[in-house]
Amino acid sequence: MNSxxxxxxxxxxxxxxxxSLIILSLSNARRKSAAALALFGQALALALSILAFVPTxxxxxxxxxxxxxWFTFGEETLRLGFVLDPLAAVMLVMITLVGLCxxxxxxxxxxxxxxxxxxxxxxxxxSGAMLGLVIANSLLLLFIFWELVGLASYLLIGFWIExxxxxxAAKKAFITTRIGDMGFFLGMLWLYGRxxxxxxxxxxxxxxxSAGLAMLSASATFIALxxxxxxxGKSGQxxxxxxxxxxMEGPTPVSALIHAATMVAAGVxxxxxxxxxFSVGAVNGVTSSLTVVVWIGVTTALMAALxxxxxxxxxxxxxxxxxxxxxxxxxxxxxxxxxxxxMHLLAHGFFKALLFLGSGSVIHGxxxxxxxxxxxxxxxxxxxxxxxYAAGMMALSGVPFFxxxxxxKEEILxxxxxxxxxxxxxxxxxxxxxLTALYMTRxxxxxxxxxxxxxxxxxxxxxxxMTIPLIVLALCTxxxxxxxxxxxxxxxxxxxxxxxxxxxxxxxxxxxxVSLVLVSSGVGVGYWIYRKAGVQNEDRAAEIDPxxxxxxxxxxxxxxxxxxxxxxxxxxxxxxxxxxxxSDWMDRYLWDGLVRGFGAIGQxxxxxxxxxxxxxxxxxxxxxxxxxxxxxxxxSAAHSGQIQMYLGAVAIGMLALLLLYAWLA
Amino acid sequence: xxxxxxxxxxxxxxxxSIGLLAALSRRHAIFILIGIEMMLAAANLNFIAFWRFGxxxxxxxxxxxxxxxxxxxxxxxxxxxxxxxxxxxxxxxTNVDQLDQLRG
Numbered sequence: 128m129n130s131x132x133x134x135x136x137x138x139x140x141x142x143x144x145x146x147s148l149i150i151l152s153l154s155n156a157r158r159k160s161a162a163a164l165a166l167f168g169q170a171l172a173l174a175l176s177i178l179a180f181v182p183t184x185x186x187x188x189x190x191x192x193x194x195x196x197w198f199t200f201g202e203e204t205l206r207l208g209f210v211l212d213p214l215a216a217v218m219l220v221m222i223t224l225v226g227l228c229x230x231x232x233x234x235x236x237x238x239x240x241x242x243x244x245x246x247x248x249x250x251x252x253x254s255g256a257m258l259g260l261v262i263a264n265s266l267l268l269l270f271i272f273w274e275l276v277g278l279a280s281y282l283l284i285g286f287w288i289e290x291x292x293x294x295x296a297a298k299k300a301f302i303t304t305r306i307g308d309m310g311f312f313l314g315m316l317w318l319y320g321r322x323x324x325x326x327x328x329x330x331x332x333x334x335x336x337s338a339g340l341a342m343l344s345a346s347a348t349f350i351a352l353x354x355x356x357x358x359x360g361k362s363g364q365x366x367x368x369x370x371x372x373x374x375m376e377g378p379t380p381v382s383a384l385i386h387a388a389t390m391v392a393a394g395v396x397x398x399x400x401x402x403x404x405f406s407v408g409a410v411n412g413v414t415s416s417l418t419v420v421v422w423i424g425v426t427t428a429l430m431a432a433l434x435x436x437x438x439x440x441x442x443x444x445x446x447x448x449x450x451x452x453x454x455x456x457x458x459x460x461x462x463x464x465x466x467x468x469x470m471h472l473l474a475h476g477f478f479k480a481l482l483f484l485g486s487g488s489v490i491h492g493x494x495x496x497x498x499x500x501x502x503x504x505x506x507x508x509x510x511x512x513x514x515x516y517a518a519g520m521m522a523l524s525g526v527p528f529f530x531x532x533x534x535x536k537e538e539i540l541x542x543x544x545x546x547x548x549x550x551x552x553x554x555x556x557x558x559x560x561x562l563t564a565l566y567m568t569r570x571x572x573x574x575x576x577x578x579x580x581x582x583x584x585x586x587x588x589x590x591x592x593m594t595i596p597l598i599v600l601a602l603c604t605x606x607x608x609x610x611x612x613x614x615x616x617x618x619x620x621x622x623x624x625x626x627x628x629x630x631x632x633x634x635x636x637x638x639x640x641v642s643l644v645l646v647s648s649g650v651g652v653g654y655w656i657y658r659k660a661g662v663q664n665e666d667r668a669a670e671i672d673p674x675x676x677x678x679x680x681x682x683x684x685x686x687x688x689x690x691x692x693x694x695x696x697x698x699x700x701x702x703x704x705x706x707x708x709x710s711d712w713m714d715r716y717l718w719d720g721l722v723r724g725f726g727a728i729g730q731x732x733x734x735x736x737x738x739x740x741x742x743x744x745x746x747x748x749x750x751x752x753x754x755x756x757x758x759x760x761x762x763s764a765a766h767s768g769q770i771q772m773y774l775g776a777v778a779i780g781m782l783a784l785l786l787l788y789a790w791l792a
Numbered sequence: 793x794x795x796x797x798x799x800x801x802x803x804x805x806x807x808x809s810i811g812l813l814a815a816l817s818r819r820h821a822i823f824i825l826i827g828i829e830m831m832l833a834a835a836n837l838n839f840i841a842f843w844r845f846g847x848x849x850x851x852x853x854x855x856x857x858x859x860x861x862x863x864x865x866x867x868x869x870x871x872x873x874x875x876x877x878x879x880x881x882x883x884x885x886t887n888v889d890q891l892d893q894l895r896g
Contacts, residue, residue: 202851767892770824774816
């Protein structure tokens with residue numbers, strides 16, 4: 128039974144894809160069957176993923192590979208394949224479980240949308256593409272699914288296509304990630320040129336196995352960095368993070384899916400998957416490519432956390448927190464804590480889906496309002512949303528002991544503290560942890576505490592179809608900690624293949640106190656700054672942020688996202704505009720001028736010949752032309768201008784030639 | 793059924809005829825383009841089939857011709873679609889029945 132699913136791994140992505148295709152063929156009115164199909168497909172994929180998870184528990188370092196030949200071209204054979212290992216298995220379960228919750232939530236959230244069926248078709252497609260990405264055993268196959276994920280995100284971010292901002296955001300997401308994908312593609316070609324295979328594992332000759340890695344030698348650094356470009360684009364790392372906050376224009380379940388289970392997870396997953404290429408020639412676990420990963424991650428984590436403090440849109444704050452957390456994961460991967468990074472990715476998947484769905488519930492309750500300054504006091508009006516949201520907030524802030532995010536963040540801090548090259552990333556991400564606690568406290572205070580402001584007045588708790596996924600995800604967030612604690616780091620051992628022992632004395636680590644101090648200081652400072660937020664003050668209007676009041680210039684800098692979008696507008700985009708204008712000018716004046724010049728020469732020659740003609744003209748020519756004109760009139764009747772009539776005549780002519788040929792032969 | 797040359801030729805002829813029918817009967821310019829693409833695909837199939845069942849088939853030749861032909865078809869589709877867009881901007885229609893400015 129177990130080996131059956133291991134050898135039919137392709138079924139897992141195939142199920143949501145099939146569901147998506149069937150839903151697409153349904154009419155718009157079949158809303159119930161569309162939702163049922165999508166949910167059923169996702170549930171089936173979850174069941175299959177759990178079935179596939181079971182055999183990986185048999186022994187540490189389990190890996191099963193199914194390779195097949197795509198096509199043969201001359202001497203070359205292009206092979207693709209699927210792989211099942213602990214990394215793929217945990218990702219499969221997380222994606223399908225979180226996906227199922229989000230699908231269920233969408234049934235309630237999108238209930239009034241006129242394109243309900245199309246939405247579920249896209250969602251299923253998204254989840255199928257991500258599942259395929261996770262089990263791909265070939266960089267090419269991974270790339271194919273990677274692009275399908277990109278396509279699905281484009282379709283979903285721009286789902287409300289009649290909103291111009293949504294259409295622009297979808298385009299921005301697609302093009303920005305495409306810049307990274309270009310690097311990914313080049314890295315893939317280089318890798319193929321060097322090692323001659325794109326299969327990850329192939330009985331010893333795959334590109335991630337020792338024989339393949341030995342062939343890379345010095346180029347490994349560049350290949351790794353090029354592949355990392357793809358991860359930077361997909362996972363919203365600096366400097367390609369600009370698309371992620373704009374992607375909030377999509378429906379909230381889409382944001383949850385993009386930020387938790389699919390899409391942005393793909394970049395981190397990619398780095399973890401091809402980690403052997405990054406660590407070729409490592410001394411003490413440090414290589415130059417991994418150092419780049421660390422610094423990109425640190426920059427992203429800190430910058431996004433700072434920007435998040437000054438945002439007013441509930442979903443944008445979460446978007447920047449995702450960017451920041453992804454930076455943290457990249458740091459963890461870069462310093463060698465692959466297992467810690469993946470654990471944080473999984474924990475993040477649960478609590479970020481929870482937070483996004485919670486924000487969706489808030490937005491739903493506030494009738495589409497997304498500005499946190501106009502909410503407030505929702506604690507009493509939406510108790511279930513508040514409780515689950517608080518759980519997600521504490522996991523994201525890294526509150527230790529009860530919340531999965533706390534344990535994984537600690538693990539990352541632990542890995543970073545022992546990085547031999549520099550201690551700066553460690554201290555910088557400590558600052559990031561404080562900032563995370565700070566902006567989440569700000570959000571919670573604005574949305575759930577204090578006085579009820581304009582948008583929240585007529586709000587209500589969401590229907591059960593939306594609260595049940597929230598409760599499930601909150602429970603996942605809390606009970607996921609069981610396999611994360613240092614006392615019994617089962618998941619860590621499962622991912623690294625090391626044996627694990629239960630030892631309660633390991634539960635209390637020095638790092639626990641560090642993160643306890645950091646988180647409580649973040650929450651404390653946040654409470655102190657924002658305790659009066661949204662309240663009219665003697666010298667401050669209610670809608671002005673306390674930080675804005677204290678530091679207007681700094682606040683403006685952060686609220687405008689450090690002017691990175693404007694910088695890109697002035698540089699990259701202005702540059703391509705200039706290129707386009709230059710080409711336009713060249714086309715209009717240079718080439719056109721040349722053509723006109725030749726035309727003028729012809730004209731001069733024409734004037735000359737005209738005069739010759741006119742002098743040498745005779746009546747005979749007139750006669751001939753009259754005849755020709757008559758003939759021409761006759762022929763022109765056949766020229767109806769109907770292109771298909773011409774094509775038909777050609778077809779008939781060809782048929783006639785064929786018949787003639789058959790007759791003669 | 794063993795794949796013989798005849799089978800491929802019949803499939804190819806069928807594809808060609810379907811494509812021709814589409815190109816002749818549809819009124820929307822993009823569908824005509826699709827019909828043309830189908831005819832091209834039928835020709836590609838013939839290339840491959842004749843190469844595969846021909847007297848001598850060195851590995852890459854037939855596939856190579858088909859690949860080139862696919863690349864050219866892609867370029868043609870790009871130009872064709874661009875023309876459809878240009879025509880649409882100018883005439884506000886893509887119905888080829890109404891595009892008869894070149895009539896005699």
